[in-house]
Amino acid sequence: MLCIVLLLLSPLSWRMGEVELPMQFWWKQIFLVVLLISIFYSNVSFIVPKILLKGKNYLYLLIVILGAVLTYGIIIYFEQFIHYPEKMHQVFNPDKPFDPNRGRWLPGDIFQLMLYMVSIGLSTSLALVQKWQKDEALRRELxxxxxxxxxxxxxxxxxxxxxxxxxxxxxxxxxxxxxxxxxxxxxxxxxxxxxxxxxxxxxxxxxxxxxxxxxxxxxxxxxxxxxxxxxxxxxxxxxxxxxxxxxxxxxxxxxxxxxxxxxxxxxxxxxxxxxxxxxxxxxxxxxxxxxxxxxxxxxxxxxxxxxxxxxxxxxxxxxxxxxxxxxxxxxxxxxxxxxxx
CATH class of the missing domain: 3.30.565.10 (Histidine kinase-like ATPase, C-terminal domain)
Structure with a gap:
């Protein structure tokens, strides 16, 4: 639900005038949804139970940091693969030539990394709550x-x-x-x-x-x-x-x-x-x-x-x-x- 609100419904509210967003934009949004959901459930189902709850805190922190770097790299690769920067430049700056060597838009990258951290934070919290509920149910049964x-x-x-x-x-x-x-x-x-x-x-x-x-x-x-x-x-x-x-x-x-x-x-x-x-x-x-x-x-x-x-x-x-x-x-x-x- 969070992914749908942030990545799919939110852009519909800030479409400027009659500017039509390119198809590559929606491809990227869908890709981010799938990527964040994968990160969320991988963390809930495997990383937290197998690493964090086993007491390997530093290893878990290292995996989270490496995951952020890997996620950032995958997003950049996908954008280049679908020609996302070029299509977005043509929509918002049609009167200027596209420069492939131009630097990336920093606020957008920060927002995507924040989405990654939100996904990690929510999934970790959920896994810990599930573990507490399971332990509490076992304690009550005993x-x-x-x-x-x-x-x-x-x-x-x-x-x-x-x-x-x-x-x-x-x-x-x-x-x-x-x-x-x-x-x-x-x-x-x-x-x-x-x-x-x-x-x-x-x-x-x-x-x-x-x-x-x-x-x-x-x-x-x-x-x-x-x-x-x-x-x-x-x-x-x-x-x-x-x-x-x-x-x-x-x-x-x-x-x-x-x-x-x-x-x-x-x-x-x-x-x-x-x-x-x-x-x-x-x-x-x-x-x-x-x-x-x-x-x-x-x-x-x-x-x-x-x-x-x-x-x-x-x-x-x-x-x-x-x-x-x-x-x-x-x-x-x-x-x-x-x-x-």
Whole structure:
């Protein structure tokens, strides 16, 4: 497009009066177009990738300078071949004899060398941008593969962690109430179906995740005594929002693992609100010491650590997670906000 504007359309605007430009003039313009296009794509396809991007800067600079000299020589040879100077002299100076030894028109030569430099500059810029885009696409692909691999590893850690705790609870129920244990197994089978099918996806409906949370809470309630005051405030999502599966489970596990005591009274709060495309999740529970010899104590909070990592990978700059211990009430609290837009 640049060649067409500068070399073909531009001369049409400065034709003086009724002066008819000779055919040799248009032959030269077309030749310059072909020459500059050849220089442009040779630089993009070969010289920049094979020389400049390989770190051979001085060799590239030498080739550009030699290319300018060669281009200038080719233009002069072509002009002599088609008798361009003579024909142009006959048009603009018909009353004067043509002198073949007369010097060249310097502004015209400078303009042609500037066209060469513009072609080199644009083609070099294009080649560098293409290289940057290719490297950026490769980097994104590597990041995507790394994130998918890491997320698969993290989810693989969370699943055994969840089943380990749940099966321990059912095992404890078998010694107290066989019927409750059977009901717990039924709920667990429904939850396993969710884990097997939904957890293999990157996203699931928030409504399904909420149903999974409710089933888990019902399962935990079966082993709780009257000493535990359980407050559940879960809002059913109205829109078809999607969320990473089993993202909230580790927070619930920690509530029931650390917030339940068979000897002391305790409170557990689980709250989930949905406002537009934002989910607000909150938990509060008392903290009771865990048997240091139990498997739970040796896990060192693997579920929470992995969930923090999943949040940073899946919802960068779209989530806010705060947690801590309230010394006055001896309660552990978690506040999580996720923008699911």
């Amino acid at each position: 990041d995507r593969q790394r994130i998918n691999t890491e997320l698969s590893y993290l989810k693989a850690q969370i699943n055994p962690h969840f089943f380990f705790n749940t099966l321990n609870n059912i095992y404890a129920l078998t010694n107290l109430d066989v019927k409750k244990a059977q009901e717990a197994l039924l709920k667990l089978s429904r939850m396993m179906r969710y884990v097997l099918y939904e957890n293999q996806k990157n996203e699931t409906l928030l409504s399904k995740e909420v149903k999974f949370i409710e089933d888990y809470i019902e399962l935990m309630k079966m082993r709780m005594t009257e000493k535990v005051k359980l407050t559940i405030q879960i809002e059913e999502p109205k829109e078809d929002l999607v969320i990473a599966p089993m993202l909230l489970l580790p927070f619930l596990e920690n509530c029931f693992k650390h917030g339940v005591s068979s000897q002391q009274e305790s409170e557990i709060l689980i709250k989930l609100e949905v406002m537009g495309e934002t989910v607000f999740f909150e938990t509060r529970n008392h903290i009771f010491p865990v048997n240091p010899e139990s498997p739970e104590a040796k896990e060192n909070g693997i579920g929470l650590v992995n969930t923090q990592r999943r949040l940073s990978l899946l919802y960068p700059d779209k989530h806010r997670l705060k947690f801590g211990k309230d010394e006055s009430s001896h309660q552990y609290w978690v506040n999580l906000t996720i923008n699911l837009a």
